[in-house]
Amino acid sequence: MSAPAEGGVPQAAQRPAVGYALHGDIAVATVDNPPVNALSLAVRSGLMAAIGHALADPRVRALVIIGGGATFVAGADINDFGKPYEEPSLYAIIDALMASSKPVIAAIHGSAFGGGLELALACQWRIASPDAQIGQPEVKLGLMPGGGGTQWWTRLAGPEVALAVTTGGHPVAARQAHEWGVIDRIASGPLLEDALAMAQDVVSGTLRARRLSEATDKIRDVDPALFDAFREKNARKWKGQLAPRKIVDCIEAACRVSFAEGFRLEKEAFRECEHSYQCRALIHLFFAERAAGKLRDASRATAAPVRTAGVIGAGTMGAGIAMSFANAGIPVTLLDTSEEALLRCMKTITANYATSVSRGSLPQAKADAALQRIQTATGWSALADADLIVEAVFEDLAVKQDVFRRLDGIAKPDAVLATNTSTLDVDAIAGATTRPDRVVGLHFFSPANVMRLLEVVRGPRTGAAALTTALGVAKTLRKISVIAGNAYGFIGNRILGAYGREADFLLEEGATPAQIDRVLTDFGFPMGLFAMRDMAGLDVIWRIRRQENLTRPAHLRYSPIADRICEMGRFGQKTGRGYYLYKGREAIPDPEIETLIAGVSAELGIVRRDIPDTEILDRLLCAMVNEGACILEEGVAQRAGDIDVVYVNGYGFPASRGGPMQWAVETGLASVYQRVLALHRQHGEYWTPSPLLAKTAACGQDWDGAAAPAP
Known part of the structure; x- marks a missing residue:
């Protein structure tokens, strides 16, 4: 439903995904779906059966749900996101738990994340091991809680806590959750024994009956300005992201509508996020990061220990x-x-x-x-x-x-x-x-x-x-x-050279450093290209460039702007002057640089023009993709996802867009190819289309299906 747990192992026929046993008048359902007890169809079916057995058996007075192995339920299987729901869904299980005439206690050890936590929240009571962790990490995959998470957190812990936990996506220690009222008891001994004791306390009336969906003490008299202030505070960080904004909407709704209505709004918002570009991009990166460090050509070598x-x-x-x-x-x-x-x-x-x-x-x-x-x-x-x-x-x-x-x-x-x-x-x-x-x-x-x-x-x-x-x-x-x-520049710096070169040409043709940097930050980069150069130190790049120029073919277009800036002793932030002037780390556009750029344009016979932001973004991103396709075809990168991992984690490409190669897939590889062809006709050799890009556009294959194997 709504958590980034990575898959369960198919269950052997002789072992049920959910065990069921009686401990006196308390039934215990044990989730047994290693390695992380993900909410597979077998687990969901087993849980529904266990709930049904407990309700139908007159001997049973309460039900405990606990995880087998190392954890409670880490969440839904990430491979299921975006697919049609198979019944029984987590929604059906939550409805059954909320409607149960007998009390249900969730016993949490290890982790309870996303859908696993929502399973526990739908129970009337929760007990946890001291070292357990809970959380709603869905936002990290472009998702949001979809099983009532925003509604439970708000009612149990208040809107301030709910906003922080569900938009941050970070784990919460059980003891902290206990202080907030999300966990009812911390186990002092073996978890199952303490959970059974807690069940007896509920049955005996020591712990009074309650309907948490009707709790209102944490959501009374909430100032609506709280939510607007939270949105404003995070506006820059959330640029281009849907999920955190939808989460805030649902938490705000929890403070003014019934649980049932809030849950309905959350389901709608979850489905919108689940089918969004951002979700596809972040799930792509989730799997790409896990594949990146693995050799496609299986090696029998064993890693030697590095002790010093x-x-x-x-x-x-x-x-x-x-x-x-x-x-x-x-x-x-x-x-x-x-x-x-x-x-x-x-x-x-x-x-x-x-x-x-x-x-x-x-x-x-x-x-x-x-x-x-x-x-x-x-x-x-x-x-x-x-x-x-x-x-x-x-x-x-x-x-x-x-x-x-x-x-x-x-x-x-x-x-x-x-x-x-x-x-x-x-x-x-x-x-x-x-x-x-x-x-x-x-x-x-x-x-x-x-x-x-x-x-x-x-x-x-x-x-x-x-x-x-x-x-x-x-x-x-x-x-x-x-x-x-x-290969020269490997993956990251080779692509940086390609779109950095294009940015330099855009300067000659009429753009300014501030305009290009703004286009990139509006797209989602944390920093523009020229500001990044200033931060890294222009003299470092200059030293590399002078070595490269010894072997650069004379007929290829070359922009001298960066060299001229360095010749003026402007090396970036460390000298207080580079492409920008600096007050501390604040970058201020410098008319002297704009004059220098205009002078270079005149020397080269280039008539400057107003360049639309859309053209700037198009040329920079298409340059990244075309060079990335060359890298992939040559086997310098093993997978298209490897290129995306490099660019998101090393060069600031917005994760919510998945990386340059994923951006091309979302845009349409045939469309990107046509843009590269047009730029080739207009600007020449640097824009020679990658044969791999041409192949994917022609035959409809994805990047890795059409790429050559890495050597």
Whole structure:
């Protein structure tokens, strides 16, 4: 019905999905659908049967519903969303529980999320293990509670709590839920024993009978301004999202209409969300993230344990990578030839941990333990025993090759050697060693201790053991890993180059940095392209660009605007000037930059014009998709979903739109192909349509059905 639990296992014929037993005059229904007791059809049928048996049996005075295994009911099967409901639906079960003439107690351990929680909320009473968690995470999939969740939360805990819990989607500890009145009792002993005791208290009258759907004490005299203020506060965060707005509407309704009417409104809103673009996009990403770190070509290699790590380079990236290892419990040695750089780096790391502690996001004890795991060194021998060593020095091939020559001489034979390059040839770096099979790319995103994305780059000589170990450590670091082939820019930066180039051409043709950035943020990006460049540092990109220009074909169009800005000493936020002027982090459009751009247009003989926002968005998104199709066809990415995962988690593409490749599917691949063809006729070689895009448009196949297998 309404929770992101991922599938139950088909039940063996000899084992029912819901067990039923009598404990004296109390019936117990045990949900047994591993691994997470998802609300499959078999579970729903079993629950309806159990309710029917309990009501029909004169010996039974109350019913307890409990989960078998590690959890209560984690939620509905995500694979069922968008499909026709099969009876008995969760709605039918909820109706049966609410109409039951005998009291029903939900006994919660592990987790009760979404539809699983709504099952428990429909019971008259709830008891939970002290470490249990409950929640309504549907909003993270573009959904909302659909089984009365907005109505129960509002009546039991009040609208303020209901708004926070159901629009945030985060788990709630059982003890907190007990304080709010959503959980009635916290078990002090074995859960089933305490649930049976609670049932006896209900039967004996120690706990009085009640109809929670008629409770009104938490919804009396609610100021309507509460809801308008909440909408306004979250308007920017919810841009392009339907579900959180519908949730607020339903919670507001709960404060002014009957439970039955509020439940009806919630069902309608749930169905609208279930069939929305946002829901399809977020469910696409849900599955794409789970597939991204898996090799399509099954490998027999076993991941080696990474007990110690090394990081070379005490810059911003090196600091973040070192913190990532330390946070995951892995001791790490941070190496740099400069003692001064190491001191500066450790000062930054210490300050980062202090900030996390002050915000309440990290306990002081954990911060202290993480800091103790980070050691510094200036001598290469300090890395001799490391299981994994990550190089994070300047993005210069010669410098990186020198680092790997040194590593080759001191690292132990089975160590995995990783480069954090964002664009360079991993095989050329591996060639500086006598063990290229132990070399892999690990492209962290900055700040590395915060960003979840990790591109794991497989060079042509990267061995299965090294690759599998790299993927294993990514899990340990709690990163979303995406496997990329060894091509310039890999997945993310190659696409960034394509639409960044198009943005530069749009500047020459008449747009401004502020207009292009506004179009992107209106679409849902948290930050515009030029503001992002300023934040990253224009000198860093300039250094890369100067290397690229040595081999760039002379006939290809090239915009000198970015180079001119750097030649003026404008390197972005760190110098207070880049594409924008800065007051702190506030970006202010600069007339001097607009004059510079107009001058470049005149030099190139380009007549500037007013460019509609729609054209800007169309050219940028189609550039992403066409380049993504090339990446997929070449096998640089294994799946179209991998590209979407990279762009949502690393480059700010709005998750509610699913990523560039999913956006193309929703827009229509044939339509996108026709747009690319038109742009090719107008702008030339850079817009040569991807053969894969042409193929999907012609034959109607999806991306992965038409793509070449990854090497």
